[in-house]
Amino acid sequence: MDIKVFPLGPLETNCYVITNDNKAVVIDPGGDPTSLLNFFKKTGVELDCILNTHLHFDHIIGNAALVEATGKTIYAAESGLSLMETGLGDGSMIGVKVAPFESEHIKIGKTQIIGLECNVLSTPGHAPGSLTFYFPALETAFVGDLIFQRSIGRTDFPGGDLELLKKSVQENIFTLPEKTTLLSGHGPATSVGDEINHNPFFSSMQF
Template sequence: MDIKAFALGPLETNCYVITNDNKAVVIDPGGDPTAVLAFLKKSGFELESILNTHLHFDHIVGNAALAEATGKTIYADESGLSLMNTPLGDGSMIGIKVAPFKSEHIKIGKTEMVGLECNVLSTPGHAPGSLTFHFPALETAFVGDLIFRRSIGRTDFPGGDLDMLKKSVQENIFTLPENTTLLSGHGPSTSVAEEKNHNPFFSDMQF
């Protein structure tokens, strides 16, 4: 089991590749996926699927190219698809174009990916349809732009909601084991314990 990170696209979004045995899953290909494809080929991993934590342009720029190169399915929460018809989803807000792609809806709850248990959690607030992917065996949750090290994702974009975001974190992230590593869409990693103790947006909470 391993996790490799690539900073992709105009905002250097963290794209993660989870590998186990000879299988791999990619989370948030936010730019040209050439480096990801090269890694998979060199390492001999077969891509199983492509996951999106949410459908803001900086997390999906590489979706179409990666899916076309591998023939694999893109999974996202269908409740976020309305973003694709907005500048925040199609990339026009910063003058880029997100190539069209098709995605399948992913169900909330327990599933299996690359032979590992994965808990797909609904964590809206930063964007409609935001998801967190928690892999207990890796002691890691991929949280997208929900929460960052000592910060949180923006909620001033269309569909954002601060109260909803805080509720998502309190009910779905802070209930995970405290040693769980949180891998965000931007910036460094953190942990459940770190954010419980030091994130100023939750300083009024009692644990």
């Protein structure tokens, strides 16, 4: 099992590739996927599917090109699809164009992805339909833009909700084992324990 990060796109969004038994899953291809495709070609690892934590443009710019190159399926939350009709989803808010793509709805709860148990958590607040992908065997949760090292995701975009975001973190992230690594859409890795103890947005709360 292995996790690699590829900063992609205009905001250098962290795109993650998880590999297990020569199979891979890509999380949030936020830019030109050439580096991902080169990685698969070099290593012989086969892409199994693509996951989106949410559908803001900087997490999905590479979706269409990656599907075109591999024929694999994108999974995202159905409740976030309305973002694709806004500048936040189609990229027009910063003058980029997100090529259209189709995605399959992923259900909340436990599933199997590339032979690993994955708990798909509903964690809205930063964006409608935001998801967290928690892999117990990896002791890692991929949180998108929900929470960062010592910070949280923006909630001033349409569909954002600060109180809902805090609730998502408290109920779905801070209840994970404290040693769980949190891999965000931007910035460095952190952990559940570090954020419980040091994140200023939750410093006055008891867990």
